[in-house]
Amino acid sequence: MTDAEREELEQQAGEYALGTLAGDERRRFEARLAADPALRAQVEDWQRRIGPLAEGAPAVEPPPSVWWRIEAATAPPVYGAGDALPLRQRIARSLYLWWCLSFWRWSALVGVGAAAALALYIAAAPVAPPAPAYAAVLNDAQAKPAWLVTADRAGRRIAAQPLAATGADARALELWAIPDGGKPRSLGLLDRASVVARDLPADLAGRIGSGVAFAVSAEPPGGSPTGQPTGPVLYQGVLLAIAR
Amino acid sequence: MRFARRPDGPYPAPAMDTSGPDRLTDLIAAAASGDRRAFADLYRATGAKLFGLALRILRRRDWAEEVLQEAFVNIWRHAGAYRPERGAPFAWLATIVRNRALDRLRRERPVVPLDDAPGRESWADPGKNPLDLALASAEARRLKACLDELDGPQRESIVLAYYEGRTHEELAARFAAPLGTVKSWIRRGLIRIKGCLER
Numbered sequence: 302m303t304d305a306e307r308e309e310l311e312q313q314a315g316e317y318a319l320g321t322l323a324g325d326e327r328r329r330f331e332a333r334l335a336a337d338p339a340l341r342a343q344v345e346d347w348q349r350r351i352g353p354l355a356e357g358a359p360a361v362e363p364p365p366s367v368w369w370r371i372e373a374a375t376a377p378p379v380y381g382a383g384d385a386l387p388l389r390q391r392i393a394r395s396l397y398l399w400w401c402l403s404f405w406r407w408s409a410l411v412g413v414g415a416a417a418a419l420a421l422y423i424a425a426a427p428v429a430p431p432a433p434a435y436a437a438v439l440n441d442a443q444a445k446p447a448w449l450v451t452a453d454r455a456g457r458r459i460a461a462q463p464l465a466a467t468g469a470d471a472r473a474l475e476l477w478a479i480p481d482g483g484k485p486r487s488l489g490l491l492d493r494a495s496v497v498a499r500d501l502p503a504d505l506a507g508r509i510g511s512g513v514a515f516a517v518s519a520e521p522p523g524g525s526p527t528g529q530p531t532g533p534v535l536y537q538g539v540l541l542a543i544a545r
Numbered sequence: 546m547r548f549a550r551r552p553d554g555p556y557p558a559p560a561m562d563t564s565g566p567d568r569l570t571d572l573i574a575a576a577a578s579g580d581r582r583a584f585a586d587l588y589r590a591t592g593a594k595l596f597g598l599a600l601r602i603l604r605r606r607d608w609a610e611e612v613l614q615e616a617f618v619n620i621w622r623h624a625g626a627y628r629p630e631r632g633a634p635f636a637w638l639a640t641i642v643r644n645r646a647l648d649r650l651r652r653e654r655p656v657v658p659l660d661d662a663p664g665r666e667s668w669a670d671p672g673k674n675p676l677d678l679a680l681a682s683a684e685a686r687r688l689k690a691c692l693d694e695l696d697g698p699q700r701e702s703i704v705l706a707y708y709e710g711r712t713h714e715e716l717a718a719r720f721a722a723p724l725g726t727v728k729s730w731i732r733r734g735l736i737r738i739k740g741c742l743e744r
Binding site for chain 1: 581611742
């Protein structure tokens with residue numbers, strides 16, 4: 302490489318760091334960058350030089366849902382990244398999942414007495430809840446599982462149940478569904494002691510497979526007065542498909 | 546919103562915490578070792594400023610939100626790659642956000658009208674150097690002094706390119722100057738900044 306070529310490249314490194322290279326010039330430079338560690342170091346030098354300009358940007362508070370999504374995307378997996386795990390851990394996770402979902406079995410069992418009585422009057426068998434196809438474990442700030450949210454395959458109906466005692470508190474717990482890139486949607490208040498089932502808004506049902514996040518915020522009794530979370534978010538997690 | 550006031554929770558305060566680059570360096574190092582609380586503090590300290598940076602370049606809230614989200618997921622995964630000798634911690638974070646914003650802008654550019662969006666007016670004065678010395682780090686103060694040494698068009702084109710992600714062609718249109726002239730403003734300006742910072 303001649304001195305002139307070297308100088309040209311360093312100049313381009315500066316322009317690339319500044320962001321003024323576009324189109325073919327930018328693509329050619331990036332192709333070169335991928336293969337040239339010395340050029341990458343030059344770009345980094347330029348970024349170090351002009352980077353402090355960022356301090357001049359205005360502070361604009363991002364909506365809370367951005368942090369929820371960051372936290373959901375970086376949270377330690379409870380289950381869901383199972384394929385990458387050794388078999389033993391995968392089994393342990395399956396058992397945990399089964400334990401979580403065994404609620405449905407217990408609720409069915411509890412229902413047997415009532416159902417038997419009911420069956421004396423009607424011939425129809427009690428309808429068991431559909432098997433959940435999606436589940437989200439909502440963790441607290443210490444990454445401890447606190448709620449299990451499950452959804453049926455069509456994503457029309459969700460159920461939320463406590464996994465651990467959440468403590469007595471005058472505040473109401475409100476459940477929110479947060480679609481990717483969207484605003485939180487209220488799914489109503491939770492019951493600290495038992496399962497609640499809710500219909501998911503139709504437009505969310507269609508996106509059930511694309512990583513809807515759930516969060517629980519503390520709200521005044523009766524729920525958020527604004528239609529958006531107003532209190533701290535206590536629990537959150539992302540809905541994942543349950544492998545069959 | 547009351548999120549900002551939750552004492553133990555990771556919700557953003559509206560402004561950047563300028564209590565010092567050392568604190569940001571420590572938070573990045575702690576996040577690299579898997580400390581989620583430090584990561585949340587890092588977001589709280591820098592998220593609003595970085596969101597402002599992305600918003601300024603993209604001029605669309607939905608894109609800026611996505612860019613901020615992707616950038617912080619990246620920061621969590623690559624916090625271990627940060628070395629203080631590679632620059633001030635905030636500049637490092639900003640580079641990650643800005644690169645993502647520029648990628649997005651270059652990808653979406655054909656559908657974005659370049660007409661000035663609302664909210665730009667306080668930034669539109671190209672002669673204005675937006676670095677606020679009262680809040681700036683030592684690196685930023687040095688850079689500001691070097692920018693002040695540049696000729697007007699050199700400084701203005703570099704500042705606009707940085708904060709608005711403008712390309713050579715767009716800057717040429719904006720200044721109603723030939724493309725080659727704008728390129729040389731930027732090149733000479735960058736060379737002089739480098740020389741000034743090395744003095």
